[in-house]
Amino acid sequence: MRQYEAAANRHDLKALLEMIADDAIFWFSDRSAHVGKDAIARAIQANFNAIKNEEYRITDLAWLAATDDLAVCVYEFRWSGEVSGKPASGGGRGTSLLRRIDGQWRLAHEHLSPGKKRP
Numbered sequence: 001m002r003q004y005e006a007a008a009n010r011h012d013l014k015a016l017l018e019m020i021a022d023d024a025i026f027w028f029s030d031r032s033a034h035v036g037k038d039a040i041a042r043a044i045q046a047n048f049n050a051i052k053n054e055e056y057r058i059t060d061l062a063w064l065a066a067t068d069d070l071a072v073c074v075y076e077f078r079w080s081g082e083v084s085g086k087p088a089s090g091g092g093r094g095t096s097l098l099r100r101i102d103g104q105w106r107l108a109h110e111h112l113s114p115g116k117k118r119p
Helices: 002-009 013-018 037-050
Strands: 020-027 033-035 051-066 070-083 086-101 104-113
Touching: 002 013, 002 051, 013 020, 013 037, 020 037, 033 037, 037 051
Parallel strands: 020 104
Antiparallel strands: 020 033, 051 070, 070 086, 086 104
8 A cells, every 4th residue: 555655646657557456446535436447547647637746645554354365454545736726635534455466466446435534
């Protein structure tokens, strides 16, 4: 997750896509759904195009389950940057499911929503 966070901060789409399963499903906090790596790539690139000087942070990361082939975590996320030349920010809570594929951990599902991880 820290590698994912670092690649997001660099706006390094190629590095992010290497961490995402081909059949992944991402649900964003704007209620959009993106199924498959191609759709996820388009959504991430649109975010990169819209948000300049972005800083993305994952905090309060907690691993809920882990086996040799699956892991699930929850966290809070925050982003800040410039949208249309003006300061902007947002955040919420996230859940990610990772699968080991060909010996590498890949994000298979990301669910972002408004709110805090803890009440």
